[in-house]
Amino acid sequence: MTRIVVKPADLDLESPGRRDYWVALEHDTMWGAQLIPLTVWVGPQAQRGKGLVAFGSTHGNEYEGPVALRLLLGEIDTANVTGRVILIPVLNVEAFRTGTRDSVEADRVNLNRAFVDGAGKQPTLAGISHRIAAFVRDYIWPQVHVVIDLHSGGNQIRFDICSSFHPIEDAEQSRLIADTARWFGVPLIMVYQNNSPGLLTSEAERLGKITVGTELGWGEAVLRKGVTYGRQGVLAAAIHHGQLAGKIEPIAHHADNTQKCAAIVDFECYVPAPFAGHYEEVLPCGARVKQGDIVGRLHDFARIDETPWPVRAGVDGIVVGQAWAARVRQGQFILCVGREQPWPPAGVR
Numbered sequence: 110m111t112r113i114v115v116k117p118a119d120l121d122l123e124s125p126g127r128r129d130y131w132v133a134l135e136h137d138t139m140w141g142a143q144l145i146p147l148t149v150w151v152g153p154q155a156q157r158g159k160g161l162v163a164f165g166s167t168h169g170n171e172y173e174g175p176v177a178l179r180l181l182l183g184e185i186d187t188a189n190v191t192g193r194v195i196l197i198p199v200l201n202v203e204a205f206r207t208g209t210r211d212s213v214e215a216d217r218v219n220l221n222r223a224f225v226d227g228a229g230k231q232p233t234l235a236g237i238s239h240r241i242a243a244f245v246r247d248y249i250w251p252q253v254h255v256v257i258d259l260h261s262g263g264n265q266i267r268f269d270i271c272s273s274f275h276p277i278e279d280a281e282q283s284r285l286i287a288d289t290a291r292w293f294g295v296p297l298i299m300v301y302q303n304n305s306p307g308l309l310t311s312e313a314e315r316l317g318k319i320t321v322g323t324e325l326g327w328g329e330a331v332l333r334k335g336v337t338y339g340r341q342g343v344l345a346a347a348i349h350h351g352q353l354a355g356k357i358e359p360i361a362h363h364a365d366n367t368q369k370c371a372a373i374v375d376f377e378c379y380v381p382a383p384f385a386g387h388y389e390e391v392l393p394c395g396a397r398v399k400q401g402d403i404v405g406r407l408h409d410f411a412r413i414d415e416t417p418w419p420v421r422a423g424v425d426g427i428v429v430g431q432a433w434a435a436r437v438r439q440g441q442f443i444l445c446v447g448r449e450q451p452w453p454p455a456g457v458r
């Protein structure tokens with residue numbers, strides 16, 4: 110296997126067969142290039158504008174996605190690809206290099222807030238993160254109708270492992286997204302707010318694409334089950350949306366019908382730390398709680414003789430996420446409880 114270095118304009122995402130690329134984007138400071146790994150398979154029934162893309166490491170310190178996609182590079186057989194499959198195991202190569210959420214040694218930008226107007230086009234938005242966003246817009250979006258963005262909690266949040274999407278108005282797009290999310294086999298489906306500007310998945314959803322995100326683990330580790338869920342979700346999406354031949358069976362919480370769904374759309378779902386301190390878990394992620402239940406405690410060691418601050422559920426529901434690293438900053442969301450939703454919705458497999 111030869112991996113070819115190309116400029117984005119020289120990518121071939123249309124001819125039949127498999128190609129492995131390093132996509133070269135100009136480096137901001139070093140005499141060199143940022144090299145983004147991209148593998149494409151194009152099958153005999155590929156249609157213009159149709160295909161699946163899966164991204165790993167939109168944030169640089171989230172690792173289950175990159176590992177799942179890297180393993181799939183060796184697993185997907187070109188002979189089984191009917192349409193178009195594009196895997197980008199590490200999208201944010203600069204942040205991945207430093208093992209950080211944002212590109213801290215380059216433009217200091219969060220790639221998952223970089224999908225804004227003028228990204229990569231205006232001189233003030235010309236750093237690597239905005240140019241990666243422009244690359245995705247110009248070269249990937251026109252080739253795909255299914256978008257999977259594999260995240261994890263990094264060093265801030267531990268999750269009830271989930272696949273996720275935003276509330277969508279279009280009923281059919283919404284049904285297809287929910288179905289795709291279910292096939293990851295994860296314990297939780299998370300429906301989350303769509304207020305943050307510049308999200309990769311929000312843009313894909315607005316473009317009408319079947320878009321699913323995930324939180325596959327936490328702690329800057331590689332959790333085995335997170336890798337398993339990631340692999341399953343990508344393969345199922347490729348098969349069900351006509352890009353890969355074959356059959357796939359449901360796994361884990363999908364197979365035994367124990368999946369839950371929680372919406373974290375309202376601000377009452379989130380608890381920001383009122384002061385900087387150390388977070389202690391009391392109840393695990395995935396627990397069902399009532400509003401006011403104590404899920405964690407926040408310790409202020411400068412006031413060591415005072416009672417720790419009880420971190421209470423803001424709503425009735427499911428503990429979706431809570432602080433991972435003990436040391437938290439004032440204002441950081443240290444608890445997130447989602448309102449439980451009926452699941453699965455009608456028409457979802």
Ligand SMILES: [Zn+2]
Nearest residue numbers: 168171260261
């Ligand atoms: Zn992330």
